Amino acid sequence: MLDANDLRLFHEVAREGSFTGAAELLGYTQSAVSRRIAALERQAGGPLFVRLARGVRLTPAGAALRRHAEAVLDRLGKAEEELAAIHRGGGGTLRIGAFATANVWLVPQALKMFTARWPEVELRLVEGLSGRLLDRLEAGALDVAVVSDYPAGLPAEAETVPLLEERLLVALPLGHRLADREVIDLRDLAEETWIEAAPPGQTTILQAACARAGFTPRGGLRVAEWTGKFGYVAAGLGVTLVPELAARAVPDGLVLRPISEEGPRRKVYAALPEVPLPSALAFVELLGQ
Structure with missing residues (x-):
């Protein structure tokens, strides 16, 4: 040695x-x-x-x-x-991982409050898919990870703190036949082509919700990034799900509509290591406010 x-x-x-x-x-x-x-x-x-x-x-x-x-x-x-x-009692570095739509509003708002209370802490932010963020947390490369169970759930062994549950809205192109409805029944989307980032061989939240509604969603192009999905929907190539957290980032040319009660939802969590930093615990507390 x-x-x-x-x-x-x-x-x-x-x-x-x-x-x-x-x-x-x-x-x-x-x-x-x-x-x-x-x-x-x-x-x-x-x-x-x-x-x-x-x-x-x-x-x-x-x-x-x-x-x-x-x-x-x-x-x-x-x-x-x-x-x-x-x-x-302060200072150090806090390494935060977050999935993309958490960075639209949830994480920035928590960090705004965090930096006011912990000004000496150096912040480092990594964006990625929830599964990869959990891997990095386990490897010691992150101090806290903001993750979600969309599109196909989280590992059963993941140690997480629940933060919120939100609806998944459907994004439609302008002029779509359902765009004028205030609420859309999931069964009315049975013939639509879906733009989704579906992991191979896994049942997604969308697929499970559609199965409960009595149909199988028609698969379309697989696009991982939300910004890419928006472009394909705006071009009329399909529809996609958008979390409420990301609603304010949806560009012109798309219409967001809630899905009736049987529609899919997702849960958002914070994941921490076995022995978390005090600054990580403080950040998670702010995420829950």
Whole structure:
């Protein structure tokens, strides 16, 4: 196992280009630096430096280790800063993942309140599909994820906090035969072509709702992004579902109509790691307001 202190010493030798320069900078003797670098080279399986008459030069193995050492030391430095900030009661970094339509209104409004209360926290935002966000959360790459069960549900083992349940509206092109209705019966859409991002081999919320209404939805083009779906609907190539959260982002050229009681709905959740950051808990609380 490579030791972080040895990596720091190695990095300084590489930057200074000499054992003596690194020793003076770090307060060691030149012989102590030489011994520790020799021990590190034994761990690494070969020379990391070429010893020259004046100074040292990295070997190919040393250049490779330097790249990794810089990344490791950078992460350790950020971890130390974040831990110190947490113990002070503020600061640090909050890495947030959210699905696309949550970024229309839900997440921005919560972040507006969050930044007013936690101004020292650095925010990083990742947008993606709910399943991928949960994978990143599990891998430790996110501190909180805003996810939904649309289009095909969430993994049963996902640890989540319920935030809201919303209707899924139907988006129609202008001039559609049903565009003048205030509410649309799902069965009246039985002959429509649907623009949907349906995961292969999975039953979607739309398919389940249509099955309860007594028909199978006619599949059309598969489009993952909401902005793309809007374009295809506006062109008259099909209809699609739009969450209420995204209603304000629908462009001109489309009509949104609620579906009667048997229509599909989706649930929105916040997912947290087993030991969440205080800032993540505060953000989730604001999401629920």
